[in-house]
Amino acid sequence: MSARIVPVLLLSEGGLVKTVRFQKPRYVGDPINAVRIFNDKEVDEIAFLDIGASRVGAEPNYALLADIATEAFMPFGYGGGIRSLDQIKRLFALGVEKVILNSVLADDPDLVTRAADAAGSQSVVVSMDCRSSWLGRTSAWTHGGSRSLHRNPVDYAKEMERRGAGEILIHSIDRDGMMQGYDLEAINEISSAVSVPVIAAGGAGSLADLRSAIQAGASAAAAGSLFVFHGRHRAVLISYPSPEELESAVQ
């Protein structure tokens, strides 16, 4: 099976934004237009994260997500503002393939198990935002990088796998938007410790970076800036490598 390359698209108030180190959201376009472009590019999979909903504790934008589900001819995952099994069931019913759980797990880690029981592990992704302290110790954070779980990411990933997570998304806060490469060490450590697929996110600046993440053990390499910006001055341009480019760069 080929490794997946996944655009991570951040939603905020119905629009697409892109952050740097989880800060300074910049508007980059309309989500439905982006989905249509990514359809044409035959993208492997898309992940939508509503950073607005996470931050203010709002409900997921169901109307927008139903539109995305109808337009998307590829699988997509959604995270942001999810707090209950009822919300999760509603998201699956409207066509989200995978729910991505993060902040809610700080208070209710069992939600992973309930979601997996309801829909199967394959539909439940646990996302952990990782940040390194100045001592070089990495821990998992929630709530858009504002609250630490004080947990070692490897232990946390193993616990979440045991609870029923079908995939683990590792998001490096320090590397988000920097386009200087993934945290390959964390990717390697975590993907060796769990048997479910690992998605690497945070830091991709080139196709070579995507390949490095796969070589480090990730089953999927995710990227934001790489697919929404173009050139040194970061002009907004949604792009995605052609199947030929991907084949020579990643496989």
Added chain:
Amino acid sequence: MISVLEYGSANIGSILNMIRRTGHEGVAVRTPEQVRAAQRLILPGVGAFDHGMRALADRGLLEPIREIADKRGVPVLGVCLGMQLLCDGSEEGSLPGLGLIPGRCRKFQSTPQQPVRIPHMGWSTITPRQAHPLLADLGPRSRFYFVHSYHVVCADPDHQLAIAEHGITFSAMIRREAVLGAQFHPEKSHRFGMAMLARFAEISA
């Protein structure tokens, strides 16, 4: 015209949307009467085996599906869990399946010799075992999106229509007469799945 069964076990929006994009007509159906009137039926489905069978049973849909598929040769395409429901049963549950294609669903196993990630989730190529209109557009770059932990083991290998690999070789598509199953999601497989749905729209009883 393709009827797509809506029975609380999957969002059928993207299937309908993709059918329409091929230029054919797709319609959501929910009742036994609508199933009996279908010219072609897609049985979608995600989630657990017993949950899917119970949802069909609760809506009185088991007999109508068996009737059109077995007695009248109406083309039926099971997708993902929908394909598994066509069989006799699954390790995942205790309820009997529709029994339209002999076989049972087994869970993938990761072994030290052949370690695999479970679920099998992602894009894979498929290899035909029979010539069939649904496979007519398959090219070297054709790939399909799979998400499943269980796979169908056909009692009769002649019912295997296409295979794929995930540690072992498994049934990516199955077929007995006009009853068809696809383990992957054509509606989430770009133009490759779209070509397949277009072909299904042209198959007749």
